[in-house]
Amino acid sequence: MRIILKINYDANVAIIKLMCQMIEAQPMTKEAKLVQSIIFETLPKFQKAKNTAIENQTVFIDSKKNTITLKYHQAYALEQLIINLIFTVNCFLAKKHLNDIKDFLNQKLA
Template sequence: MKIKLQLKPDTIIALDRLLEMLWDLPVSLDKRENVYKSIGYDLAEKFSSKAKSIIKKANLFETKTKAISLKYHEAWALEIIINELLEHFPDKNEYRKSLLTSLSNNLNQKLA
């Protein structure tokens, strides 16, 4: 089962920046948290490559959305990761925080 998302370049870059924080988290004894991290590492690599390609093709007026397809478990974990990281490491940039919150809400609706 796949979840299809249409994301703006700004959202992909904001998500890439947030997922970079996963690499700095310490190892946990909680199995559930380790599952989230494991899926999160895969997602971090996926969105990092997307963000890099967007930055290489930098166009200030680019508003096209990018189609991204996630497996159900990836979308499920991504929603949880976004909420947890925003809670523990609040973003000072309100625009990025708004983009990520909107993405989390969108994932929640698609997963329901």
């Protein structure tokens, strides 16, 4: 099962920052280690979308969305990452984007 995630540049950057926090952390539980290992394989997709947006000069066009296809387990790990680490985000706009993505993934995974 695949889940298609359409996000703008700002949301993509917010996800990448959250993923980098998870990679730098030392997970203690098995579930956190599982999420971290899935994030390792998912992060290049988001970085590629970010670099493509920079190359195409669509960074400041808010209506331009990047399409990222995630497998079911990748979408689940991303949702768990957002749920567990959203409190560390200080920027209101980034929190809004992350909450929107979390709600979308929650609907698709249910």
